[in-house]
Amino acid sequence: MTTTVTAVHQDTEAPVFYLADEHEHAEGGSTMLGFWIYLMSDCLIFAVLFATYGVLGGSYAAGPSPRDLFDLELVALNTSMLLLSSITYGFAMLTMEKDRVGATQLWLAVTGLFGLAFLGIELYEFAHLIHEGATPQRSAFLSSFFALVGTHGLHVTFGIVWLVTLMVQVGQRGLIPANRRRLMCLSMFWHFLDVVWIGVFTFVYLMGMLR
């Protein structure tokens, strides 16, 4: 890298060198920073939903309280699914580093399956709650609960759609720089969702049981 730069620098005028260098780095050069700022905006959405839950989470309107509704063993299972999907996505990134297309896709598939398991358990929990009459309309606590946990679940859903899309793109084009960049963005998105889930299981489920 450095040798080619100096060679170009010696042979040609300075502006040409800048142009060549810019061209090499321009595509996707600031994608990571831009995507990080998008994640920070997402973080603010979740902050607002957490604040709403914090304000309304104790208003049961004579309805069921967290203690009546939540099943911590189910939440622990859910949490472990998301944690496992985080480490398998890490393995996908490590195999991507080694240019192994098949292994990368395999780890992405495993990540997607853990994500689906998480979503399946969450939907089972929601269906169970609604079956018991604990719908979002029942109380302010349940409205804010479904808004917060549901938004997180929606993010995981879109993450899985994105993951499947990238598996197809990696299958079609291989691990080209554009696909690597996309995989790195999804990596940030996926791990960020895990960070949000730490807040959810702590504030909503565990603190709810202590109320």
Add this chain to the structure above:
Amino acid sequence: MSTETHAAHHGHDAPAHGSLRGYLIGFGLSVVLTAIPFWLVMTNVLGDNQATALIIMALAVVQIVVHMVYFLHMNVRSENGWTMLALIFTLILVVITLTGSLWVMYHLNANMMPTMHDMRQMP
């Protein structure tokens, strides 16, 4: 100019990946940091809800930092420090949102109770 471009290039390239060791350390720590709060709440070993709540909140903060460092590869150098700056700015907004909402609504609840302003005296 050229050094700046190079710094930017390495700045976003270097920390975005991790090592197997890093991912395994992060995973191991987060398993422990998840298991402890669940265990504390499910068995209620402390017998004191307030103490348990404080401990699980502290553990959540530690786990978030662990995820940031080992999974999201956050450090002060990535993107010349701009990601860290964006994070700090966001954290300030998050703290204002959370504490502000809770503080205002707590006082609203306390001051709007019918017992304090007797409803019969209302016009």
